[in-house]
Amino acid sequence: NAGVTQTPKFQVLKTGQSMTLQCAQDMNHNSMYWYRQDPGMGLRLIYYSASEGTTDKGEVPNGYNVSRLNKREFSLRLESAAPSQTSVYFCASSIKREGENTQYFGPGTRLTVL
Amino acid sequence: QKEVEQDPGPLSVPEGAIVSLNCTYSNSAFQYFMWYRQYSRKGPELLMYTYSSGNKEDGRFTAQVDKSSKYISLFIRDSQPSDSATYLCAMGSGSNYKLTFGKGTLLTVNP
Numbered sequence: 001n002a003g004v005t006q007t008p009k010f011q012v013l014k015t016g017q018s019m020t021l022q023c024a025q026d027m028n029h030n031s032m033y034w035y036r037q038d039p040g041m042g043l044r045l046i047y048y049s050a051s052e053g054t055t056d057k058g059e060v061p062n063g064y065n066v067s068r069l070n071k072r073e074f075s076l077r078l079e080s081a082a083p084s085q086t087s088v089y090f091c092a093s094s095i096k097r098e099g100e101n102t103q104y105f106g107p108g109t110r111l112t113v114l
Numbered sequence: 115q116k117e118v119e120q121d122p123g124p125l126s127v128p129e130g131a132i133v134s135l136n137c138t139y140s141n142s143a144f145q146y147f148m149w150y151r152q153y154s155r156k157g158p159e160l161l162m163y164t165y166s167s168g169n170k171e172d173g174r175f176t177a178q179v180d181k182s183s184k185y186i187s188l189f190i191r192d193s194q195p196s197d198s199a200t201y202l203c204a205m206g207s208g209s210n211y212k213l214t215f216g217k218g219t220l221l222t223v224n225p
Contacts, residue, residue, distance in 0.1 A: 004157075031211060033211075040217070041217070042202075042215050042216065042217035042218060043158070043202070043215045045212055045213075048211055048212070050211055056211075058212065059212075090157055090158070096209075096211055098208065098209060099145055099146055099165060099208070100146055100163070100165070101146070101206045101210075101211065101213060102148065102160060102163050103160075103204075103213060104160060105150075105157035105158045105159070106157050107156060107157045108155075108156070108157050110155075
């Protein structure tokens with residue numbers, strides 16, 4: 001049982017390049033999330049998927065797209081990377097119930113945009 | 115006023131000390147509360163989940179929620195160097211999928 005896995009662990013891009021961050025969970029969770037974490041800013045929600053087939057914007061969605069490929073997988077795409085997108089990206093998953101949303105996080109992807 | 119306020123520290127204590135970490139919040143709709151531990155260059159790891167006001171204990175960790183004061187705390191007894199990490203509070207409400215996180219407190223426990 002690996003929990004939440006993310007690939008790649010590290011990535012360096014040039015401005016304008018595109019890339020997709022991959023996330024998978026094996027906990028049979030319905031909901032999945034993408035966050036970015038920057039010094040002094042804390043964790044900020046980019047996009048989330050309440051269930052397979054649905055996606056919604058979070059706090060900072062500009063410059064990103066997502067795909068909920070199936071129940072297990074949720075990818076984050078940067079179409080034209082910018083230096084402001086240099087960050088650590090975390091994927092998370094949860095079984096969302098009324099009164100509970102315990103999220104489990106992956107190990108993160110460190111992205112640098114030059 | 116920010117929704118969640120958390121003292122960023124850094125907090126440095128000797129091994130064996132009792133540590134108190136705190137968050138205050140302004141949104142009275144928050145119903146459930148969590149504490150995460152994040153080691154350097156790792157993902158956040160769930161430590162404690164609480165729903166109601168009062169205390170919840172798990173080993174050396176105690177989570178306390180005071181909804182009337184909009185204040186939550188995490189106590190660590192007999193702190194160990196392995197407790198050195200950033201601690202994040204998080205809270206949510208009802209059917210809302212979004213959690214609100216504090217910015218984290220960096221704790222160092224010195225041997």
